[in-house]
Amino acid sequence: MQQLLYGVAYYDEYMPYERLDEDIRMMKEAGINLVRIAESTWSTHEPQNGVFDFTSVDRVLDAMHQAGIHVIVGTPTYAIPTWMVKEHPDVLAVTPNGPGRYGARQIMDITNPTYLFYAERIIRKLIGRVCKHPAVIGYQIDNETKHYHTSGPNVQQRFIKYVKERFGTVEELNKAFGLDYWSNRINSWEDFPSVVGTINGSLGAEFARFQRQLVTDFLAWQASIVNEYKRPDQFVTHNFDFGWRGHSHGVQPDVDHFAAAQAVDIAGADIYHPSQDKLTGKEISFCGDSTRSLKGTNYFVLETQAQAFPHWTPYPGQLRLQAFSHLASGANMVEYWHWHSIHNSIETYWKGLLSHDLGPNPTYEEAKTIGRDFAKLSDKLINLKKKNRAAVLVSNEALTSMQWFPLPGGNVSYNDVVRLMYDRLYEMNIGCDILYPQSDSFEQYDLIVVPALYAASDELLARLNEYVKNGGNIVYTFKSGFANEHIKVRSETQPAIIGDACGIQYSQFVEARDVTLKGDPFEVGAEHNNVNVWMELLVPTTAEVLAFYDHPHWGAYAAITENRYGQGTATYIGCLPSEQVIRKVLERACRTAGLWGVDQELQFPIIVKSGINEAGRTIRYYFNYSDEPVSFSYPHEDGVELLTEQLIRTNGQLSLERWGVAIIEADGE
């Protein structure tokens, strides 16, 4: 990228009256230099089967070009027109809930050839038309693609072939998945039942993996079409979204981001997060780290919130804080979904930068200051290179396996455990990458944190042991190593394979009720010293016990252990303690790994993020994620605060307003 991009999704088609010139005028005033168009409006561009009308695309491209605003064109394939469903009802995905109903987006069967035929045609028509337009800098293929739980007979048919390919014989399959149980054996491929009703988690998880593969294939197929038209100066991207809990929350269960991202030139993400008093920057950081790690370089924030919901309307200052937080994680683009609030249909209350009155409002006014600063500082802030020494290993397989075998109570999911660990690192200003099972870069990290790696191959666990042996440091949580990649529980002593590195074993686990850690070993005080939900009854073999349970019957068992193994150290957390205890355990591991420095003396709500800019100088972002002003001593080399252009000296006092930002450029790392 040559320029920081500050953008909005723009829907000329949704406008209640002619607004294009006025919209562009207001965009320019706010420093908007990018719009994304066309990705939601297939029925406008192809009002009838084979009848095309790109009026709104053409006029927007021309007008944006004239105004010097870049355009990303989206393929409009995630929301299908009425005529298609009327002609070919079978384009709708059959799901475990039955046949589909027209209405919402993302309801089609992404493997249906009729759908694919029409999708390819509209892509070729649209991209063929716009690819030479000077305003177009790139393409977004589809939108937050997932598999939409497609599982009709045709999908089942393909799944059987996929399984046959992987296992060869029914005998291998029956053995791998334990299908003797409850008479579920498949003794002939012809007997393969629909997987929709299965109670076998191994089979169910294999189907989920297959469905994720469908997404990977679909995106690769779209990219291959768009690539035929793409100019050398253009890119293909996709807006991956995340596990959702009213906001972006964790690993996306339905997509293998790492595999799917192979098809695109630049990884992109949609990041939505709590706001107002609940704004912490955690989702911006987690989703940013995840997306940056897909290709190990800078990424796009293709969607994030402007005003959004009534409970997300930003406090003064928060829109700025958010924008620079994205940059600090390595984003080269911050794009709002969307420019204007929509006057009809289901996202009416998901407000854009403009309210429904389409005039200025306080959030828009704040955006103007961001646009100004992005333009001013683009050269210094773009293409930030980040080199983190810690990483968190996440896994679709582990996530799926814990959907099949949830923790007791059902309230703590895999992503909760991921975030329990990640968020503590964030609070301590430990910069992180995200690792995926396919990553081949374990060795470059001093610390790897492994939350609840319930399902993993022998090979992955052996690699983790090897990493420790060679001097790496790992912090595991409970459940790690328990099952293989087919979610078959291992019959070795638990935790299987990694027990070697951790120096522990256990044969029983219980729900934690009225349990604490004996003697408050981490000095977190009575209110934070309790254990909840889960506890493995650990017996150390070679490990040192960091904490025992305090319980009338299980008091002899270890809760948290640490083991020297080869040149490295493996910590194992066998239970669900409080955030405070997790933080202390991670701090200990960070210190062991040599990751503790001056930035760790600051803690959330003061967040520090850093990287190297194109000039080779260090950019350090300081964020105040709180409603109170803060002030602290700046510990690094003398630098310049770029927003105010003030010189900041080592050990000088740095003050941040509530929800404030400072950006210091300095020499050194």
Added chain:
Amino acid sequence: MQQLLYGVAYYDEYMPYERLDEDIRMMKEAGINLVRIAESTWSTHEPQNGVFDFTSVDRVLDAMHQAGIHVIVGTPTYAIPTWMVKEHPDVLAVTPNGPGRYGARQIMDITNPTYLFYAERIIRKLIGRVCKHPAVIGYQIDNETKHYHTSGPNVQQRFIKYVKERFGTVEELNKAFGLDYWSNRINSWEDFPSVVGTINGSLGAEFARFQRQLVTDFLAWQASIVNEYKRPDQFVTHNFDFGWRGHSHGVQPDVDHFAAAQAVDIAGADIYHPSQDKLTGKEISFCGDSTRSLKGTNYFVLETQAQAFPHWTPYPGQLRLQAFSHLASGANMVEYWHWHSIHNSIETYWKGLLSHDLGPNPTYEEAKTIGRDFAKLSDKLINLKKKNRAAVLVSNEALTSMQWFPLPGGNVSYNDVVRLMYDRLYEMNIGCDILYPQSDSFEQYDLIVVPALYAASDELLARLNEYVKNGGNIVYTFKSGFANEHIKVRSETQPAIIGDACGIQYSQFVEARDVTLKGDPFEVGAEHNNVNVWMELLVPTTAEVLAFYDHPHWGAYAAITENRYGQGTATYIGCLPSEQVIRKVLERACRTAGLWGVDQELQFPIIVKSGINEAGRTIRYYFNYSDEPVSFSYPHEDGVELLTEQLIRTNGQLSLERWGVAIIEADGE
């Protein structure tokens, strides 16, 4: 009406043994002078297709006539016989939940021609047979008719024609409903998808309006048939029911009462309400005012509770209090559902006046006193004329729109806002009418209260502005004016159109959390001064601010405003405050409108209702809705308490027992 009617629904068909003479004996003893029959028992009257058996009707009519008890005959069309469903399964309504199942009542497609054919036949057979019988004073068509969510292909087909009729072209439709969004455009009428899965609230709300029209049409069709047989001295009525929350609660979402009532001679209602310690009279008043306002005159309570559920079994005195409360709102009939408790099926625990043992019981004994007093006072209490100076404007469209776009949290519905306002007026003894968007009588009121008028036409909002300009007083709540009649959010500055009269504007709104009104402006104390759920960030243009928000970021915005506009005043409540604050705001508006008088010095639980009787004298009801005796000074002209026949002098002391009633007839208004 010549006589106050005190009645019961009577089901000879349900009796476990021959009881007719004994029932009539007990009815006479209780002063029952009316029964409603036949409306639930189609399968008894037509046991096989085309085979009729009106034995139970004939014998009941004869016996009642002999006993001097009037009869309303109901058409039995709301519960269909087994033979019909077996022969023609497609008479069952297809709903969003799929095809229907036989069992419950109100499960048919009210547009199905097979059903309509059989319904017409049984109506003609039954009404033709009974219409000359001297016992019959009138007819109830069907029972609590609604559309039962019928939405199968035939209904969809009619809906498309209805939409075509309203919008003319798909282009108009797409524009009005914003169907470009998510590729929902209908570019050809042939493409019109089933509305069942739609995510477009405009389309969904139009379908709801269409479904309400089906109900209006169905009732008009039934009335037209019955009218062919009706004697001049007979009437047609219908028992409208209300939005339900375990009891009658507010506006009925599925019926346009105002439109549907055009077909009947006398408006009727089914009114069910909490009891025991939760008896307040509010539902009796709200539903009574609603029904009276349909035709601007007296109405029937065709169903209300006798013993009903275990948690409704009335305390001693409550049955009397309820009966006279109905009269005080203008009812000419109080009819219990039902005479005897049923020994089988789903309403076994919805007990009638008699328990399952069919003998006397304490509630029946109390009914005897009511029958006695109704007979004694009939001439004085019948045909009470009420002239209220305040009104509450309600709207099916607003209700539907807030089902599509609910308030945050989903716990506060349109009807909750309606009742929040109405109930405060009730507590202050402000007599109310109910206005509907079709009402043409705005100008006759000094005060109109407008709760959450989310969806409304330009014309309606302009009429409301005009009303204020001409000297009227309005109190609006939040959300009013936000969208047009197609639930398209207006792109004018909000609150659109009415912002002129209210002298305010806003472009942002948020969820209210930990927010209060600055400085407790209404002096309600800390526990009642908070704001919840919703707050619009109001900026006054010409309005006076009655309350600001107390919030670290939104403190500069107004919460409640008042504006002089032309000759009148418009108050706007931009948030959801406590009942106490609402009461203070309404009290202020009442005083401005000149509605504050001596009756307002009394407050709930002492309720005063009044009207003019046929002799032109004022009847004033005093109710004690509490478990403690009360005593107060009677402020009006000297009068006679009709139950005790005591003279009550101005400023004399009036005492009411717990759950007690007094009725004073006096000169003057």
Added chain:
Amino acid sequence: MQQLLYGVAYYDEYMPYERLDEDIRMMKEAGINLVRIAESTWSTHEPQNGVFDFTSVDRVLDAMHQAGIHVIVGTPTYAIPTWMVKEHPDVLAVTPNGPGRYGARQIMDITNPTYLFYAERIIRKLIGRVCKHPAVIGYQIDNETKHYHTSGPNVQQRFIKYVKERFGTVEELNKAFGLDYWSNRINSWEDFPSVVGTINGSLGAEFARFQRQLVTDFLAWQASIVNEYKRPDQFVTHNFDFGWRGHSHGVQPDVDHFAAAQAVDIAGADIYHPSQDKLTGKEISFCGDSTRSLKGTNYFVLETQAQAFPHWTPYPGQLRLQAFSHLASGANMVEYWHWHSIHNSIETYWKGLLSHDLGPNPTYEEAKTIGRDFAKLSDKLINLKKKNRAAVLVSNEALTSMQWFPLPGGNVSYNDVVRLMYDRLYEMNIGCDILYPQSDSFEQYDLIVVPALYAASDELLARLNEYVKNGGNIVYTFKSGFANEHIKVRSETQPAIIGDACGIQYSQFVEARDVTLKGDPFEVGAEHNNVNVWMELLVPTTAEVLAFYDHPHWGAYAAITENRYGQGTATYIGCLPSEQVIRKVLERACRTAGLWGVDQELQFPIIVKSGINEAGRTIRYYFNYSDEPVSFSYPHEDGVELLTEQLIRTNGQLSLERWGVAIIEADGE
């Protein structure tokens, strides 16, 4: 039985690697002398239609025989193979939720002839093959059989014939079920609608009774086949399970245990119960008493928990306590489900005696001590004869009727009322039998407790009156007598029929809110003196009032009464008081019935159970169901504590560890 059986369910088919010899070695070490095999693995034994493979059966039988371990062979019919469903999808039960999906067990239509054909074939193949094997001591037919809500058209067709058989004419049917209501009449058998959507509880309950009959017939059919092969020294049993609330909780709604048990030689049960701090022994006792009462003699515990769920993992000592508790109720077998934890599929976390690592663990170690003690004491503890003087009457009909007409709030079910009464007797060490409506042994008891007998025939109520008249003592709760066996509410004065014996009547009932018993008549203190959910407004005719309600309006009515009737006494509890009040009322009734003795001076958590062993001596079990050691005076004849072989003298001190057991053999009763 010649020997106490200590067993496990064993699945060679599920093993992740060859383990048979090692498993047998570990079983022998734990004293396991019984395994149950084959009941879950049809698809292993018949991998394709008509292709049989009994390898795992043969090899396990041989190996067990060699090791001296007995085998029960289960018919594998409760979980069907994939090939059957692929060939004949209609073997899946159609239920109110629609057609079935393959995956889980217990999803077939137990009346489907295709299923029955294949089921009979596999039974004959399997049982014919194993019946002569010396290891086989008996057979379990099917597994926890229920009707799985089968209600498709074929079942409906049979139901109509069943109804025709019972009622003869539609007229009788309409009358019995009150089908005039809501036009539900069936005026011709051809019109009979599917019962799935019915709102008529009488019809619904009749269908439930019919479905239970299907279960009875199915088990009798299976037994008749197995009986053809059974050797004289072998038995047929079945593992009945119970109403489920996360554990065995009460009467099984879907099976008539009493009727179904006629088909088997020995009654068996699956008993699962809370553990750890929630272990009380109540479910062990209730389910044991229920199963023993089916045939009036000793029974099998065919399944109970070893480690099971994380929240059930037993504390040290609990596995022993549980095992001997089963024996104390008359069990001759304690069998764990299951030997080893399963590595795949839905019951992965329902752990067996072995953990997934298949090695020893603390629970397995404790099982070894049980095996040792069972072997040592088998002769003394086997075939314990119990003679209880109290009984609790339970009824499928009453349970179903209270599903149709639940108590207000929906939180208190029939089984809750059953357990409310039963558990208090348990806590007072009153040994109980369970009576069913078909039982003919009322007269042998001094006290019968009758919880919520909502639906009962005239004949049953008359028998209960007769029982009291002849000197028996009954404690009824509310709702008893209210409806007949068709759930038609009786039109006599309530409580109908039994009102004679109880000396009371009522015509009204209400929900209990803020109600207490006047003057705390049972001296339970304010916190336990309240009444909840339900109160009948009782008026005594001849009864003595034990408690009045304290309520501003219902204070004149009685809550609990006692009446002398003939030679006996009938107590009636007209409301839902606290456990403490129930206990006091039951204590009073026990004293009246002469059931109060030295064992009643001990109370829960000290539990005493006794019986006569084969030598004619009295065995008394003392259990400490608490986490604290207890000590008390032993009040009976001198005896020997069998586990320690210590002499215990009358009035000697007996000490029990936490969760401890003592077993004393002595003369006398």
